[in-house]
Amino acid sequence: xxxxxxxxxxxxxxxxxxxxxxxxxxxxxxxxxxxxxxxxxxxxxxxxxxxxxxxxxxxxxxxxxxxxxxxxxxxxxxxxxxxxxxxxxxxxxxxxxxxxxxxxxxxxxxxxxxxxxxxxxxxxxxxxxxxxxxxxxxxxxxxxxxxxxxxxxxxxxxxxxxxxxxxxxxxxxxxxxxxxxxxxxxxxxxxxxxxxxxxxxxxxxxxxxxxxxxxxxxxxxxxxxxxxxxxxxxxxxxxxxxxxxxxxxxxxxxxxxxxxxxxxxxxxxxxxxxxxxxxxxxxxxxxxxxxxxxxxxxxxxxxxxxxxxxxxxxxxxxxxxxxxxxxxxxxxxxxxxxxxxxxxxxxxxxxxxxxxxxxxxxxxxxxxxxxxxxxxxxxxxxxx
Amino acid sequence: xxxxxxxxxxxxxxxxxxxxxxxxxxxxxxxxxxxxxxxxxxxxxxxxxxxxxxxxxxxxxxxxxxxxxxxxxxxxxxxxxxxxxxxxxxxx
Numbered sequence: 001x002x003x004x005x006x007x008x009x010x011x012x013x014x015x016x017x018x019x020x021x022x023x024x025x026x027x028x029x030x031x032x033x034x035x036x037x038x039x040x041x042x043x044x045x046x047x048x049x050x051x052x053x054x055x056x057x058x059x060x061x062x063x064x065x066x067x068x069x070x071x072x073x074x075x076x077x078x079x080x081x082x083x084x085x086x087x088x089x090x091x092x093x094x095x096x097x098x099x100x101x102x103x104x105x106x107x108x109x110x111x112x113x114x115x116x117x118x119x120x121x122x123x124x125x126x127x128x129x130x131x132x133x134x135x136x137x138x139x140x141x142x143x144x145x146x147x148x149x150x151x152x153x154x155x156x157x158x159x160x161x162x163x164x165x166x167x168x169x170x171x172x173x174x175x176x177x178x179x180x181x182x183x184x185x186x187x188x189x190x191x192x193x194x195x196x197x198x199x200x201x202x203x204x205x206x207x208x209x210x211x212x213x214x215x216x217x218x219x220x221x222x223x224x225x226x227x228x229x230x231x232x233x234x235x236x237x238x239x240x241x242x243x244x245x246x247x248x249x250x251x252x253x254x255x256x257x258x259x260x261x262x263x264x265x266x267x268x269x270x271x272x273x274x275x276x277x278x279x280x281x282x283x284x285x286x287x288x289x290x291x292x293x294x295x296x297x298x299x300x301x302x303x304x305x306x307x308x309x310x311x312x313x314x315x316x317x318x319x320x321x322x323x324x325x326x327x328x329x330x331x332x333x334x335x336x337x338x339x340x341x342x343x344x345x346x347x348x349x350x351x352x353x354x355x356x357x358x359x360x361x362x363x364x365x366x367x368x369x370x371x372x373x374x375x376x377x378x379x380x381x382x383x384x
Numbered sequence: 385x386x387x388x389x390x391x392x393x394x395x396x397x398x399x400x401x402x403x404x405x406x407x408x409x410x411x412x413x414x415x416x417x418x419x420x421x422x423x424x425x426x427x428x429x430x431x432x433x434x435x436x437x438x439x440x441x442x443x444x445x446x447x448x449x450x451x452x453x454x455x456x457x458x459x460x461x462x463x464x465x466x467x468x469x470x471x472x473x474x475x476x
Contacts, residue, residue, distance in 0.1 A: 041414070234465075300469065303462035304468070
C-alpha cells in the first residue's frame with residue numbers, strides 16, 4: 001500500500017508542527033507529519049520552556065527576537081483557545097567575573113543594535129530590587145531583558161498542530177519513519193512502521209535527538225548526538241520570582257512558572273550520559289539542592305514534587321543545522337542543543353520559505369551542515 | 385450546585401473535562417497530563433491516574449492493563465530541598 005504526499009515532516013515537536021503549519025499556510029496541499037510517540041513527547045515537552053532575546057551571535061539574536069514577537073501573538077494567530085501561557089518577566093544572567101560581564105555587555109550591545117531588544121546591564125543593587133532573596137555573593141552584575149520569559153511547550157506545539165490540521169495537514173502520531181527511499185540522489189518516499197510507503201519528493205528531518213538516525217536513512221552523516229539534561233519542579237507557591245535567573249558559572253537556572261511552581265535546573269554536560277537514556281538520577285537531585293539553595297537560600301523550605309530528564313540534540317558547536325542537504329528534497333531542522341523550543345515559530349516559517357524556494361526572512365545559511373567540514377562553526381557565547 | 389465529579393484534586397479537573405479531552409483525541413494519560421496538568425500536582429497522579437486510565441479504557445475499548453502508565457519519577461513524595469541538603473528537618 002502506498003499514499004502520496006507533497007511533504008513529509010518527521011518529528012512532532014514544536015519545530016515539526018510549526019513547519020507543517022507554515023507549509024500548509026503557503027498552500028501545500030498534502031502534508032503528512034510523522035511522530036513516533038505523541039506530540040511534544042521528547043525534547044519540546046521536556047524543556048525548561050524559556051524564551052529569550054539574550055544570545056551572542058547575529059543569527060541567534062535575529063531568530064530569537066523575531067520568535068519572541070511571534071509568541072506574543074501566537075494564540076490569536078493560531079486561534080488557540082487554551083492559550084500558550086506566555087509570561088514575560090525577564091531573564092537575568094548573572095556575571096561572576098569582570099570578563100563575563102564584558103561578554104554580556106558585548107552581547108547586549110549586539111542584541112540592541114540588531115533588534116532593538118531592550119537588554120540592560122544591571123548593577124548588584126538593581127539585581128536585588130528585582131530578586132530581593134537572591135544571594136549576590138560574588139556577583140558583579142547581570143544582563144537582563146524584561147521581555148524574555150516562559151511559554152507552555154505543550155500548548156505551543158498543540159496550537160501549531162491544531163492549526164495545521166485545520167489546513168489539511170495529516171498528523172500521524174504513534175507512527176515511526178523506519179526508512180527513507182532515495183533514487184538518483186533525491187528523496188522519493190518514507191517507509192513507516194506499518195510497512196506503508198508514503199511517496200514524497202520532500203522530507204524534513206525535525207526529529208530532534210533522533211535526527212542523526214533519520215539522516216542515516218538517506219546516507220547522511222549528521223554530527224548530532226543526544227545528551228541527557230535533568231530538571232525538577234517544586235510545589236506551587238505565591239508568585240515571588242518574576243524572572244528566570246541563570247548562572248553560566250554554575251551551570252544553573254531557575255524560574256517560577258505562571259502556575260506558581262519553580263523549575264530548577266543544573267546543566268552537567270561533563271557527567272551526563274550521551275545516549276537515549278531519559279532516567280533521572282539522585283545525584284542530580286542533590287546537586288540541584290546544593291547549587292540552587294546557594295543562589296536562593298529561602299528555597300530550602302520548598303518541596304520538590306518531581307524531577308525528570310530529557311534529551312538535548314547536541315552538535316559540535318551547540319548550534320542548529322538548518323536547510324538543504326546534498327540529498328535533493330531532504331531538509332534539516334535539527335541540533336538545537338537545548339534552545340530550540342523558543343525558536344519553533346520563526347524557524348518553522350523560515351523552513352517553509354526555504355522549502356518553497358523563497359528568500360527566507362532571515363538568512364540561515366551559516367547554519368548549514370557543511371560547516372562541520374569547513375570549520376566555519378558558530379561561536380555562540382550564551383548557551384547553557 | 386452543578387454536578388461536578390472531581391478527578392484531579394491538585395489541579396481541579398472534573399470527570400467531564402477528562403472525558404472531553406479523550407473525545408478531542410488525547411488518548412493516553414501522558415497526553416492528558418500535558419494538555420490539562422492532570423496528575424502534575426503534589427500527589428503526582430496518585431489520586432487521578434487510575435480514574436483517567438479507566439476512562440481511556442472505556443472510551444477506546446482497550447483493557448485497563450493495556451493503558452500505558454506515565455513514568456514514575458523521584459521523589460516518591462514531595463520533599464524539601466533543605467532535607468536533601470541533609471541539614472534540615474521536615475517540621476523546620
